[in-house]
Amino acid sequence: MQFTIGALVSVAVMLSAQAVSAVDLRFYHAGNCAGGFGSCNNIGSGVCCIAGGVPGASVQAVGGGVGTTFAYGTQACHVGPVVSAGGGSCVRPSFAAFASRWTSPGFTRREATEGGPCAELDTFGFTNDNGDEVSYKIPDERRASIVAALAKGDDAALKASADGLTPVSA
Numbered sequence: 001m002q003f004t005i006g007a008l009v010s011v012a013v014m015l016s017a018q019a020v021s022a023v024d025l026r027f028y029h030a031g032n033c034a035g036g037f038g039s040c041n042n043i044g045s046g047v048c049c050i051a052g053g054v055p056g057a058s059v060q061a062v063g064g065g066v067g068t069t070f071a072y073g074t075q076a077c078h079v080g081p082v083v084s085a086g087g088g089s090c091v092r093p094s095f096a097a098f099a100s101r102w103t104s105p106g107f108t109r110r111e112a113t114e115g116g117p118c119a120e121l122d123t124f125g126f127t128n129d130n131g132d133e134v135s136y137k138i139p140d141e142r143r144a145s146i147v148a149a150l151a152k153g154d155d156a157a158l159k160a161s162a163d164g165l166t167p168v169s170a
Contacts (some may be wrong), residue, residue, distance in 0.1 A: 023063025027056030
């Protein structure tokens with residue numbers, strides 16, 4: 001039985017994509033992927049994350065198996081300005097990032113700019129006093145204040161918003 005190199009590469013890409021389930025796709029107020037962030041938590045490869053009223057100055061996919069991270073200048077993952085970076089690198093667009101998605105290794109840029117499923121920010125986070133990044137689900141009753149703090153880059157207000165919440169990661 002003969003296998004071509006192309007067939008073996010296709011199988012390897014498919015298996016690596018199946019091994020990756022989800023990552024956190026974060027929108028940072030700062031341009032260096034640091035400080036407070038809004039996030040689509042546990043988002044799958046190819047799913048568009050819409051930042052809504054909280055565009056990021058930088059974007060990062062946090063987790064394993066990330067091939068490419070894309071940042072978009074519109075609230076859609078298939079139109080407008082787009083910039084990308086390999087793996088989980090910090091994406092620093094020259095425009096406000098209103099949407100983002102990540103893809104597993106092997107996706108083409110064309111596939112990454114086609115329409116598809118979308119999600120909205122569901123998590124926020126910051127660096128705590130111990131120097132660890134922690135994130136929390138956004139409760140409906142606190143959404144307005146958390147979105148306002150994210151939009152201003154107000155890490156102190158984000159920390160206050162987390163009071164009494166259980167971290168989803170630390």
